[in-house]
Amino acid sequence: MISFKNIYFSKAGRLCCGIAAAFLVTVSFSSCDDFFEQDSDHVIFADKDHLNNAVDTMYSVVGIMNKLQALADRTILLGEVRGDLVEVTDEASADLRQIALFEVGDSNVYNQPRDYYAVINNCNYFIAKADTALKNNRDEYIFRREYAAVKAYRAWTYLQLALAYGQVRYVTDPILTKQDADREDSYPLLGIKDLCTRLVADLEPLVPTYANDFPGYGSIAGVNTRLLYFPLYVMLGELQLWAASSKEDYWKAAVFYYNYLSTRNGINTAYTTGNDQLLWTTDNSLPTSWNRPATGIGNGYLAYVSESYGTNTELITMIAGDSARVDGNYSELRNIFNSTTYNDYKPSLQPSRAIQDISEAQYYCFVTDDEDTLYAQRELSKNLTGDLRLADAWFTQENVLNVDRNERVTYQSIEKYRSRNVHIWRRQMVYLHMAEALNRAGYPRFAFEILQEGLSDKNIARDVLPYYSQSDSTRIVNTFSFPSTLYVLAKDPTYTQNTQGIHSRGSGNSAASQYYQFPEFTTADSLELQIDSIEKLIVTEGALEFAFEGQRYYDLMRVALRRNDPAFLADRIYARRGQAHVAEVKSEIKKNLYDTSSWYLSWKGKLGLGK
């Protein structure tokens, strides 16, 4: 029922305008663009000014977070499925299978460069339009924290795009018309190294002021927004690690990572690796049973990473997702890795023979109270041989009844995927990447310390400095500091242990293990050989620690490119199903992985080095 009151009163104004205009039809044409410019209650036009107050800014940053959600799943999947640690099952979608076989078509849902540019264009708009000079009444800049956060979003997105496609169209101004969007050729095409170099230059001026300063949006729908940003130092470390080609470059990367660790929690604080370990025994006596480790293996003791934020929490950055498909930005990773009701208990990915081999190749070492060094039994079932992290992350159970379908299935759970949110960066990665940088900067012993025993000034002085020249030692001491009061290693009587070698997380007491010692070389090129062998250890450690987390393929790629040795990547991927099945895998992957151009995606001939 219409109301007459409405008609006559609310419209009276317009009516009068109409009449007035009707008699002024010879109105000058110069106002045509104003005449045709309309407003709307439902959208905000880009040519109208906004981003000039704090509320708009928050909406815009949240809008970018929103767009980032579309990239979450593929960040993981492109980094994992192309690697050697997982295999697709029969239930996998054709799109996923394409990724595993390096035959990604243009319509593959994971091959849509557009989604990256959705983030980039929103960032570009913000960067171009946000009024960073604006201050509030307490004389604080309103937009600068957001500005730094948005720049980091853009850098991360560009890096992901470059890693997937081998190149990017580098656009820094917002695209506001279809015509601009069509002028692809007017934007430079950058390779990974060029891109990273440019982005380092773009971000570096923002540190240290904004390195750990983030917009404070509290909690959104139960998600601590503190975890939704990409800290500048880590971002810089990542970019520098990809860009690096000289020892100095790697040194710079290591310093970025170190800066993160040393400033994350404020001045004179530490951000240690923590002391969480998977243990066969808790009391350093012999285990009575060799099939039931002390910590809850298979329950994700390490694999499940808490999403809280504190001075000693693992997670650094994640992309938040919705909890139900209908809500829109829902991560499918849970249903791809795990048996769920969404997939009739049939996951699409399963751990490969290769990760089992890598895991079994480790030796779990523990030292008893009597200082006896012992090694866990070999040839145990349930992946308990060697490193325990795989068994912790991967849980299976045969013959489980699917009540919905009334059929029996094998239940699989990858404990790393219990959350609706997708984890991107965590603490161990910072340490491991710092090790990688330090190794290539010429300090393999420093790097190895991160793997084996953990960092503190005490053991750096003992295990690292003596092996390098005076100038190198001085450089290390002047740059890095891991005060032993803050970084506490095992058996320090004064303090509780809070840091350790990464390898110890799954393989027990690595420092004591005869299987995990720094390789000694006596030849003239021993440094190069050391670097080589430590790099392999780092890559292996990456597989153990980050299996299924989307890091593997890019680790292999980075190292293979650095070594100029495509086989470093290719041979491992061909050995996905174990060394015995290399020929079989080679016949399935029709691309020649010894040719680096097969490593990248390409999309419609418009972007990507992939062939």
Next chain:
Amino acid sequence: MKRYILFGLSLLMAFPLSVAAQDEDVDEEVEAPVRKAVPKKKQYETRTVKGRVVDASTNQPLSGAIVQAVEFEGYSVLTEDDGTYELKLPIFATSVYVSSPDYNAVRIGLSRDEQQVDARLHTATFDADYSKDMNVRSDYTASDFKYTNALNIKDEIQKQLGAFAYTQNHNATPGVGGVIFLRGLNSLNVNAQPLVVIDDVIIDQQYGRPVVHEGLYNDILSNVNPADIESVTVLRNGTALYGAKGGNGVILIKTKRSHSMATRITASASAGITLEPKYLSMMNASQYRTYASDLLKTTGTRLSDFQFLNENPSYYYYNLYHNDTDWKDLVYRTAVTQNYGINVEGGDAVANYNLSVGYTMAQSSLKENDLSRLNIRFNTDISVTSRLDLKFDASFSNQTRSLRDDGAPSGYDERTPTSPSFLAYAKSPFLNAYSFGRGLFSDSKWEIADEAYLDQALSNYPQYNWRLGNPAALNEYAEGENKNRFENSMLNIAVTPKFTFNPHLALQEHFSYNLVNTNEKYYLPVNGMPAYYVASVGAKRENEVRSLFSRQSSIMSDTRLMWNNRYNAHSIGVFGGVRIMWESFKLNNQMGYNTGSDKTPFMSSSLLNASTVGNTDNWNSITWYAQADYNYLGRYYLQANLTMDGSSRFGPDAGLKLLKAGWGIFPGVQASWVVTNEPWMAGVKGINYLRLTAGFDVSGNDDIDYNAARSYFRARQFLQGGDRASGLSFDGIGNDEIQWETTRRFNVGMEAHFIDNRLALNLNYFRSTTDNLLTYQALGYLSGLEQNWSNGGKLQNEGFDVSFTAKVLALKDWQWQLGASVGHYKNKITELADGAQELMTTAYGATILTRVGQAANLFYGYRTNGVYATAADAAREGLYILGSNGITQTPFQAGDMRFVDLYDDARYPGRIDENDRTVIGDPNPDIYGNIFTSLTWKRLKLDVRFNYSLGNDVYNYMRAQLEGGSRFMNQTTNLLQRWQIEGQQTDVPRISFQDEMGNSRFSDRWIEDGSYLRLKTVTLSYNLPLNSQFIQGLQFWIQANNVFTLTRYLGSDPEFASTGSVLGQGIDLGQLPQSRSIVAGVKINL
């Protein structure tokens, strides 16, 4: 509520009425000057012509007929008693126009001699042959709506304008309107319906705006009572005058104005009944029981003991499941319609007015779908001073409907079927409509418990909506003003002052304000509807409520300067001006689930999954236009127009860039040659009139997305949960060059009258191309967004329309007229955007193909070739389908459809997949039109009208639902022939739960020939002569509609239109079919 409307209206109407009354008072006191400007008569060299006017049927001379020179005012004469006349007229005049009351006027071309041929006038019981105005553009006009019972003028357009406007009713719900395509399909993705201009005001028809009820179409034209309409003109050529809005053709509607100073009051009343429609033949209770039992075997259930299959009459549940209910009886009925109207016209030298009030109450043969409508229209012409005229028009209409969903559901994932009309077919006949308890059925209380007969078997399919509602209970519990209601009202106020500077020059301003309000409430009750799974929510819901409110206000100002003059043989008329339109459309559409109870059917934000969507679309446009009419000697006519359009919907770089905005330029020219006005043709026997026309027009389609030209952000929810936040991100990237679609149309035509005007022939051919098609195209990936509207692609239309009318019998008492029209168009896509060769669209399970070189909108699906009778047959062909994982192959077995493996892929021999699809149907008709005949005996007239469409294919979606054999819904008796045993020869495949082999997929099984010939209307009318002081005339009429339909179509009605857009024509959703109706009426002239 209606009371308030009436009250408001009376207030509204009282004001102008009293103004008119005051004027009259003044006239009485002061001697009114003669206010009409008398045109100064130019002095031309004259000559004299002589002739005679006779009655064509009796050859008796007609005295008192007016003979006037065409194109020259002031040269006329009355015939003498012997029918002769002698007229002095300018030597440049080449024809005369002869008219007489009760006769149809004729035109006669003049010969060089003084003596002219006889003018033979036919009685006005025939359709008129000539109009006073020159028809340069070959417009076609209908103006006889005396005995119409139509609620929407489109009914009459279909009946009377047949081939000139391809018209299809949406369905038979009263006043729901229909679709019209003029000159083929002139667009692909945006509006292809004609522009509607009512009394020179462009009225936005809200094409493409949403409504909530399925089967409802909010046709804005239903706000205009056909009884108020004086004429409807289909403008197919010369649409350049409407610039970027004219590309789809224009329908010009003129409402009644007063023609006489004497007060004339006409009251009319009619009432009628509409019978139940033709039904599909459904299985009975025991047949369905067998079907359900067979289908159960394919669900994988291990149970065998079901309550509904227990055949022991002493079993407690026996009665519950052994009924034979024809649900249609509970849903359909014979409907009653009533229509009342009163029209008052009159005035004096100062002011003329026409006031009409109408009220219609139309039941639908589908219960709970009734319409009531109130119309008021008041048109005045006021002569303020000798130089200033003023038209003031006001109208208001209000329609109220009760409503339910109608037709087959678009799917089953979001809900269980909600439409009573569909449930009446699909609901199991062995169930009872009344509730069951203690072994007995209630005789008054509807069954509201959810269907349970498959509970055990389908318990493993919690997301599968198999329970059907009780349509009778649904109808009852969904009834209420606050539940299912639709209301639409339109208010229009127009003021048109015109100032005449001198007889040649005038300035006119036309200001109009139009307001259309729509208010719709939708409610699915808790009782009568089972709980259903909603896939988009991922949970079960009990019921649903929705509401929609929209308001469109339109302001138009049209200022024009008009000038005309004559220079001896040359006559020139020019007008030009500017039309500015401000449009604003606001929409608010809300929905939510689980109201808790049918006593609280309210939309509120606290409902489950409550959501609101809305639009605010503001747009405006400026149109500069000019038209020049020229004729030489009344033989050669030339009309040229030029329009320049600017719109907020155009990109700033579109078309001609001028003053920071984009402009479209639309020229048009039409030329006519009246051959019979050549002196050498005058008097040629057998040819009374011959006019040839040719023209070329450029016009456009500005149905561009409101925001397509600009980049904008939209707020989106980031994370769902308590303290969620919203974020702004780009939702649109503007296209600076977005512009209208351009249609260039060439036309030639002929209008001719032969043999004493007893045969009239009208012939038109056109050919057009439309380019810059508006298409949702991929944006460059750097924008981060998928698509935006762009221009690209081209299509062609070519076709003709022909009509003839013959006066077969023209006697004194008997007149018999016969006529027919044939229309044809051939649409062809010549180019698609981005170099694509084809586009596919899906709708209701159908794939619609648009491919270069073919017509738009083709059905694209699988070919079938019967059913495999034996396992050996199936195995021999070895066809299979591929599972969704890309690995599993499932072979076709005995009883499956034999799909034709058209695409022979060497890598995958025998695979039936989408490559095997082909064009299986074309919804575009080969020809369409009407056939009409009328027989008059004295004052009794029988008028018969057919309409037809031949060669159009239909996708019978309704049948696909009711013969799919994959759901627990009652099926048509066709399913009795389903394949059941090895070796059985049949063309109906085996039934299979969830149809894993896709036997019921979109294929030629569901494509049918939709050709039909329908006896649309038979009207018998009688005009009673009265010479009373009070009653001047009395007319009675009785009319039968949809008397019969000749068709091979298996559905209930071959005529329907489920959408107004091009893509989607020809899909029969099983909405209420048109059915036979009988109406009787009376009209009284006071």
